[in-house]
Amino acid sequence: MAATNEDRAALLGELVTRSIPGWAIAVVRLNSAVAGRLGVTDTDVLCLHVLDRYGPATPGALAKRVNLTTGSASRMIDRLVAAGCVRRVPDPADRRRVLIEPTQEGRDRAATAYAGLVARTHAELAGYTEEELRTLARFMAAAERDTAAEAQHFQSTAPGD
Amino acid sequence: MAATNEDRAALLGELVTRSIPGWAIAVVRLNSAVAGRLGVTDTDVLCLHVLDRYGPATPGALAKRVNLTTGSASRMIDRLVAAGCVRRVPDPADRRRVLIEPTQEGRDRAATAYAGLVARTHAELAGYTEEELRTLARFMAAAERDTAAEAQHFQSTAPGD
DNA sequence: GTCGATCGCTGCGTCGCGCAGCGAAATATC
DNA sequence: GATATTTCGCTGCGCGACGCAGCGATCGAC
Incomplete structure (x- = not known):
């Protein structure tokens, strides 16, 4: 069983210190590239993802979710509205509030931008059994x-501790 | 088998349109929060990840990997040097070149920032069989x-197509 | 009706970034 | 070996995204 434990440790190390950070780096780069393609900011793309998800x-x-102040979020929404990606919808129940929702054009442009990656991912996942897919779903969740x-923990605690 | 195919489709949909994007959003948020904690920029944190990976x-x-111009990368390195996270090492073989490498302090601070997530991840992965870990490793790679x-494809192609 | 709290929005200063251009150094060409 | 070309990293300059502080408008509590 020693060999198995060593294999397991190697797998864990590869996952935690190589694959996952590497994937995270690629995700950030891809978002940045998509932002440049769409003519908006990285933060704007993150906002679109949040709305979609x-x-x-x-x-x-929205400001909380993208780690922005309300003032900066207001400007971000201005940009996304100008880009035709989102729409401001007044809340009938609370006339102070405004709901932000993606427009059809915004959804289409985002879907187009990530169509390639989605296709690659589906192609990869086609080779997995249902059992393996369940494992992936469990871990991703x-x-x-x-x-x-x-x-959340980092944002809520003071920088001093 | 119809039920199985439906289950499989549901799993795929959940993975591709929910879990993975949700995880990606959380990753970006965490990086941003860590950047604020370390007193550097999101881009700087990405640079540290690239160096570590x-x-x-x-x-x-480095500029290519973090999607920056060489000028901006020079400023980014200035900030990271000032923050004590990286060091400029002249290349003896090519006196034009400078190698950027993380300092011990930089590695320690990054490790501390992500220690919580690494611990959570290891705790989660402790409940997986070696077979399941291999599946995860295969997919993450x-x-x-x-x-x-x-x-890469997005950055290399013109915005017009 | 009055008061406090919450919501989203606007001037102002700061700073990261792209762009264009610089000198230094390695490589190619004769 | 001398010259020309390319590559490398670094610096002024303008633009724009962001945080901060404060504003009016609206909701809930009493």
């Missing part, structure tokens, strides 16, 4: 939860 | 390769 949100909630929790 | 590099190579290839 978690649905319409107010500027305040945990990774999303853990990473979001860490980000 | 791919080893020391020249400013020019493919994801890193595919995502990097997409980013």
Whole structure:
């Protein structure tokens, strides 16, 4: 069993210190490249992802999710509106609030930008059994939860500790 | 088998349109939060990741990897040097070149910043069999390769097409 | 009705970034 | 060996994204 434990340690090390950081780097680079292609900022692209993943949100909630002040978020929304990617929808229940939702054009442009990667990913996943897909889903869900929790923790605590 | 195919489609959809984008969003947020904590820019943190993942590099190579011009990369290195995270080492073989490598302090601070997430990840992976770990490693390697290839493709092609 | 809290939006200063150009050094050409 | 070309990293300059502080508008509590 010693060999198996060594194999396991090697697998863990490769995953945690190589593949995952490498993937994270590539993700940031890709987002940046897509932003340049769409003519918007990296932050704007992150905002579009947030809208696509978690649905319409107010500027305040959006500001928290993309790690911005409400003032900067207001400007970001201005840019995205000008780019035709999102739309401001007044909240009938609370006339202070404004809901931000992606336009059809915005969704289409984002889908086009990531179509290549989605296709590559589907091609890769075609070679996996349903059992393996379940394993991937389990880990991805945990990774999303853990990473979001860490980000939340960092943003909520003071820089001093 | 129809039910199985439906299950498989649901798994694929959840993975590609939910978990992976959600994880990517969390990764960007975490990097931004870590940058704020370390008192540097998001780009600077990405640079530190690149150095940790791919080893020391020249400013020019670094600029390509973080999607920056050589001029901006020079300023970025200035900031990281001032923050005590990296060091400029002259290349004895080519006196034009300078190699950028992380300092011990820089490595320690980065390790501290991500210690929480690494611990969470190891705790999660402790519940996986070696077979499952191999599946994860296979997919993450493919994801890193595919995502990097997409980013490369976007950066190398003109914005017009 | 009054007061405090919350929401989104606007001047102002700071700073990261791209662009264009610089000198230094390695390589190619004769 | 001398000259020309290319490559490398570094510096003024303008643009723009961001944080900060403050504003009016609106909601909820009493």
